[in-house]
Amino acid sequence: MFRKILSPFARLFEFHARTHYRTERHSMALTLGIIVAAGVGGFVEIAPLFTIDETVEAAPDMRLYTPLEQAGRDIYIREGCYACHSQMIRTLQDEVDRYGPYSLAVESQYDHPMLWGSKRTGPDLARLGNKYSDDWHVRHLVDPRAVVPESVMPQYAFLLDRTLETESLPDRLAALRAVGVPYSDEQIDNADADARGQARPDTDAADGVSKRYGDATSVRHFDGQRDRVTEMDALVAYLQILGGLTDAAFANQPPGED
Amino acid sequence: MMERLTGAERQIALMICVVMAIVGLVMAAAGRGDPMGSHGAIVLIAAGIVTCFVLRAIGEPEPAEDRTTSYYDDPTKAGLVIALFWAVVGMGMGVWVAAQLAWPDLRFDAAWSSFGRIRPVHTSGVIFGFGGNALIATSYHVMQRTSRARLAGHVSPWFVLLGFNLFCIVAASGYLMGVTQSKEYAEPEWYADIWLVIVWVVYFVLYIRTLARRNEPHIYVANWYYLAFILVVAILHIVNNLAVPASLTGAKSYSAFAGVQDAMTQWWYGHNAVAFFLTAGFLGMLYYFLPKRAERPIYSYRLSILSFWGIVFFYIWAGSHHLHYTALPQWVQTLGMTFSVMLLVPSWASAGNALMTLNGAWHKVRDDATLRFMMVAAVFYGLSTFEGSFMAVRAVNSLSHYTDWTVGHVHAGAMGWVALITFGSIYSVVPLLWKRETMYSWKLVEWHFWLALAGTVIYVFAMWNSGIVQGLMWRTYTDSGTLAYSFTDTLVAMHPYYVARACGGALFLTGAILAAYNVYMTIRHAPEKRPERDYPTSSEATEPAVPAAE
Numbered sequence: 176m177f178r179k180i181l182s183p184f185a186r187l188f189e190f191h192a193r194t195h196y197r198t199e200r201h202s203m204a205l206t207l208g209i210i211v212a213a214g215v216g217g218f219v220e221i222a223p224l225f226t227i228d229e230t231v232e233a234a235p236d237m238r239l240y241t242p243l244e245q246a247g248r249d250i251y252i253r254e255g256c257y258a259c260h261s262q263m264i265r266t267l268q269d270e271v272d273r274y275g276p277y278s279l280a281v282e283s284q285y286d287h288p289m290l291w292g293s294k295r296t297g298p299d300l301a302r303l304g305n306k307y308s309d310d311w312h313v314r315h316l317v318d319p320r321a322v323v324p325e326s327v328m329p330q331y332a333f334l335l336d337r338t339l340e341t342e343s344l345p346d347r348l349a350a351l352r353a354v355g356v357p358y359s360d361e362q363i364d365n366a367d368a369d370a371r372g373q374a375r376p377d378t379d380a381a382d383g384v385s386k387r388y389g390d391a392t393s394v395r396h397f398d399g400q401r402d403r404v405t406e407m408d409a410l411v412a413y414l415q416i417l418g419g420l421t422d423a424a425f426a427n428q429p430p431g432e433d
Numbered sequence: 434m435m436e437r438l439t440g441a442e443r444q445i446a447l448m449i450c451v452v453m454a455i456v457g458l459v460m461a462a463a464g465r466g467d468p469m470g471s472h473g474a475i476v477l478i479a480a481g482i483v484t485c486f487v488l489r490a491i492g493e494p495e496p497a498e499d500r501t502t503s504y505y506d507d508p509t510k511a512g513l514v515i516a517l518f519w520a521v522v523g524m525g526m527g528v529w530v531a532a533q534l535a536w537p538d539l540r541f542d543a544a545w546s547s548f549g550r551i552r553p554v555h556t557s558g559v560i561f562g563f564g565g566n567a568l569i570a571t572s573y574h575v576m577q578r579t580s581r582a583r584l585a586g587h588v589s590p591w592f593v594l595l596g597f598n599l600f601c602i603v604a605a606s607g608y609l610m611g612v613t614q615s616k617e618y619a620e621p622e623w624y625a626d627i628w629l630v631i632v633w634v635v636y637f638v639l640y641i642r643t644l645a646r647r648n649e650p651h652i653y654v655a656n657w658y659y660l661a662f663i664l665v666v667a668i669l670h671i672v673n674n675l676a677v678p679a680s681l682t683g684a685k686s687y688s689a690f691a692g693v694q695d696a697m698t699q700w701w702y703g704h705n706a707v708a709f710f711l712t713a714g715f716l717g718m719l720y721y722f723l724p725k726r727a728e729r730p731i732y733s734y735r736l737s738i739l740s741f742w743g744i745v746f747f748y749i750w751a752g753s754h755h756l757h758y759t760a761l762p763q764w765v766q767t768l769g770m771t772f773s774v775m776l777l778v779p780s781w782a783s784a785g786n787a788l789m790t791l792n793g794a795w796h797k798v799r800d801d802a803t804l805r806f807m808m809v810a811a812v813f814y815g816l817s818t819f820e821g822s823f824m825a826v827r828a829v830n831s832l833s834h835y836t837d838w839t840v841g842h843v844h845a846g847a848m849g850w851v852a853l854i855t856f857g858s859i860y861s862v863v864p865l866l867w868k869r870e871t872m873y874s875w876k877l878v879e880w881h882f883w884l885a886l887a888g889t890v891i892y893v894f895a896m897w898n899s900g901i902v903q904g905l906m907w908r909t910y911t912d913s914g915t916l917a918y919s920f921t922d923t924l925v926a927m928h929p930y931y932v933a934r935a936c937g938g939a940l941f942l943t944g945a946i947l948a949a950y951n952v953y954m955t956i957r958h959a960p961e962k963r964p965e966r967d968y969p970t971s972s973e974a975t976e977p978a979v980p981a982a983e
Contacts, residue, residue, distance in 0.1 A: 192734070202641055202660070205657060206641070209665065210664060214668070215751050219750075220697065224765070230694075252610065254550065255608075265759055265834075271600055272916055278760050283695075285692070287691045288690065289691065289695040290615060293617060294836075323921060325535050328551070329533070346683075353687075354688070354690075370501060
């Protein structure tokens with residue numbers, strides 16, 4: 176009986192092997208076969224993510240990164256921070272207890288590219304914003320082991336000495352608009368001044384930041400230096416906005432899974 | 434080496450060099466003050482070096498050899514030597530980054546030497562530098578032998594090999610300067626990506642044209658895998674790297690995708706870089722060099738078919754298992770998990786096919802360290818694909834994800850499978866290509882084998898322990914319902930494992946250095962011997978391309 180059940184499969188297998196024996200003489204048949212076989216999975220899994228509306232939640236309060244925060248994000252990428260820090264709290268209860276409400280898709284809606292990460296050599300940073308003071312971040316980045324003795328994080332003291340390059344920010348924001356981030360013309364044109372204004376609250380440029388990005392935007396000396404805008408300003412401004420672009424994750428979240 | 438090109442070919446090579454030099458010059462001028470300018474200088478220097486080689490040959494007389502009676506192995510030889518160079522660089526970087534996690538002061542406080550910047554130098558160095566060059570070199574060798582035909586072209590194999598290495602150098606130097614897209618294993622910026630597409634198209638055309646010349650009705654299994662490697666890597670590379678540069682005179686670009694779609698695209702790429710770069714291509718190596726060295730035919734043709742199409746079809750779906758419990762819709766996670774588990778069937782079919790091929794040749798496995806490299810590689814392939822399917826199960830992934838278990842899994846595959854099959858292939862092909870009797874020292878091969886095996890086992894066990902310990906500590910609650918350990922507590926618990934991991938890596942690196950030395954000495958000092966019947970022929974009887982079934 177076992178034989179009987181298996182025999183159609185055996186015949187199919189036999190047929191397949193014979194067909195293959197003939198088609199494998201043609202390199203273009205193999206080429207097409209490979210492209211089709213390998214194409215299906217990716218198409219079925221990726222294409223619907225762009226068309227199914229429920230994939231990304233609605234969050235009317237979602238705001239964009241300011242030019243200074245975006246510059247900080249670019250530094251975060253440049254230094255490879257994502258290699259050790261994730262920005263994706265999973266729906267597991269222990270992660271919610273440790274880091275905060277689990278991450279929603281909408282929170283990285285404008286993240287080109289996303290920085291969800293794949294390894295936590297250091298802790299998750301998705302809800303880092305406003306957890307520590309600016310001063311804590313600066314001291315921690317300058318010498319991590321002075322703040323957390325057991326840390327294995329590299330030090331980034333050099334960020335404090337490097338003046339932030341802001342002239343390319345209008346171009347960068349324009350590129351982000353090209354890939355779908357809704358920056359306005361005004362925001363793009365003033366990106367350079369806004370970046371410097373956000374880190375120098377006592378200058379005229381600071382007013383433009385609140386006007387274009389909302390009154391809730393933090394405008395302050397992130398790195399504690401009053402006279403110049405450094406890469407440290409940008410990175411700390413970015414770290415302080417992590418998890419703060421929208422409150423969607425804090426509203427009515429079901430409990431995490433055990 | 435360029436003396437074997439005809440006058441017309443030398444001119445074409447020279448023209449390509451000039452065009453590259455102009456491109457480098459334009460990049461250097463336009464990208465002043467940006468890392469792109471430094472990359473322009475690198476392109477310019479690289480074009481200059483190749484130009485010198487070509488110019489040295491340009492006045493020489495035309496080659497007199499009859500090209501139909503021999504294979505063209507110069508690019509293969511160069512590729513193998515370059516692969517060994519990258520092995521030492523990439524693994525050396527690996528030991529350094531591993532040591533930084535155990536002793537963070539080993540970073541020495543330069544901006545370029547932080548973990549975040551040199552880690553991609555390690556990953557790209559071993560995957561693309563070592564693995565990629567080995568794949569290109571062995572594919573040239575295998576496609577010629579299994580087709581019984583010479584390479585279709587003499588400039589294009591060099592273009593592919595050297596162009597690919599230019600990509601690797603631009604990538605690695607870029608990471609040190611902070612040029613990265615932050616997409617794991619796809620870090621290089623837009624101009625490097627465009628360049629790789631050009632190189633890859635030439636590679637595909639070369640492959641297809643060589644196959645079209647074959648004196649053998651069937652295309653051998655190894656070539657299916659190499660073909661899948663070339664084709665699918667091209668698709669993955671192009672889609673995942675779609676981006677808009679902030680400016681044409683700077684390196685920075687922004688990915689076309691964002692958030693959840695970007696995450697899915699990235700891990701569709703990331704997982705299939707494993708599938709089609711680190712698996713398909715190396716299975717091509719396995720399917721040629723293992724039966725050849727064992728002098729046994731492949732155990733089952735049908736299993737080869739089953740596993741090949743299984744791998745090509747199933748693997749693509751598996752990427753979403755990197756995103757369990759995240760903001761990715763659950764239906765995609767479930768699909769990823771399901772296909773990852775099913776993937777075990779074709780994976781074990783390949784591993785089993787390889788091991789069964791050794792039936793009747795186990796005494797050779799005992800005596801011959803080269804064949805033992807390949808045997809152990811097949812075993813590690815089986816083990817790490819089992820582990821991969823296991824870790825793709827949601828419940829397991831909740832523990833393993835974000836921990837060192839993932840790192841251990843990757844290295845079981847990369848060291849145990851990819852590197853061992855590569856070293857086995859190198860040891861079996863080097864004497865043939867340089868017309869030597871054997872490798873310079875079989876004792877060094879033996880030493881390399883045991884160092885590599887010990888290094889892999891120490892590494893993988895250390896990472897299993899650290900990963901599982903950390904995963905469990907993260908989720909441990911006290912009786913009062915609060916988390917028992919702070920993140921720092923779990924980090925402190927990792928220290929002994931990080932030390933052990935660095936030691937395992939150092940052993941593996943030592944083995945690779947021995948390999949490089951052994952190959953160098955073989956080229957320089959081993960006694961000569963003309964290989965028998967290693968030339969194109971239309972007759973199956975004089976030389977079967979691979980051992981034929983009895």
